[in-house]
Amino acid sequence: MPSDFDQSEFVDSDVLTTSRPALRATTMSESTSANRPPSREELDHRVSDAQQQLAELKRKQDELERERAGLEEARRRRVELQTGREEMLHHLARGLVLLEESELKSRRDAEQMAKSLTGLRESLAKVQAVNEDSWGGETYNVELTRALTAIENARMEWNGARLKWPVLDGALSTALGSTAPAGPAKIQGHFLGAQSFGELCRLGFALTWPVAVAVLLGAALMVLLRR
Template structure:
């Protein structure tokens, strides 16, 4: 028994739904997704990568510069710590030695007081360095100023050592200049008289004369025998 066919029986409802939703059907051309980039697009992407590499290089250089600055600051800070401890010890010890030293004359006492005053001034400047009060903005300047203070104190200390041998453990208290002047006060040979030179020559040569006479006597005795 035959039945009447309806045209709607031949309509693909799934296909209509896919077309209405925009979903591509199987077998559709997907060449758009795999289309190679054009020359302009490739050039643009290469340029972007080069810019990124340049930025990374600048960042690396900036990090390297900051690292070097921190390393230099650490080194200078260590120099300040070591130099301050060293000079405080030297100056304190030197001031104590000079104050306790026995003065031999008024002139020496005056020179000694001046040296003690200079060393005390250098010590006060070192003690006035307060790193806790430094800020990030003035830290580098204050560090340079502090290192200069330490170096000036070192020069003052070395000058005092040259002037006062007692600072190096010697027992002599008189300044080094006094010892030199005493040496200069001793007369030279060109300042001696002829009689003084004759006496000095006789004192130096009489042992040779005695030896010569003894040799002559021995030779004479041998020849006579």
């Protein structure tokens, strides 16, 4: 029978002896290269790599900044759109309501003014139609009553129009102001303006001498009382 397997029978001692020094040399070379300082070329290469990485990071940062600015601008415009929309909806709705109310009021005022114009024209025509020369002896009282009635109706129409339209009061006040008589202030100014300087001095002395005498008497009385 064959003997048991012996590993030493298949191991070449010459190969082991030759490979061990080579392995030691490779290990020593690697440890030496790891411990030695980097050369200038290696440092330049590392610096170049770092600069490239920094440039890439800077480019990415610029892209992110532009993206952020675009997003902020989009958000601002979105907020502006929403705020402006709500604001204009409120203003337009309120404006429409106010204008509709004003239009309705203007229409009512226009209708009332048209009625007032019609009434004033009719009253004016009736008052202008009064002609005393055409009244006869027998119908004098009847015509007089009709004329007074027309004038009274015209006065009522006029007063009603004045209550509705204040512009009529303004026109009436202007007309009355232009024909109003001069007041006391105007009369006094006209009177004083017509006097000469000497006459004005005499008039002033005549008006002020009683006051001067009273002041002198009062001063003398105070001096006597102090003594």
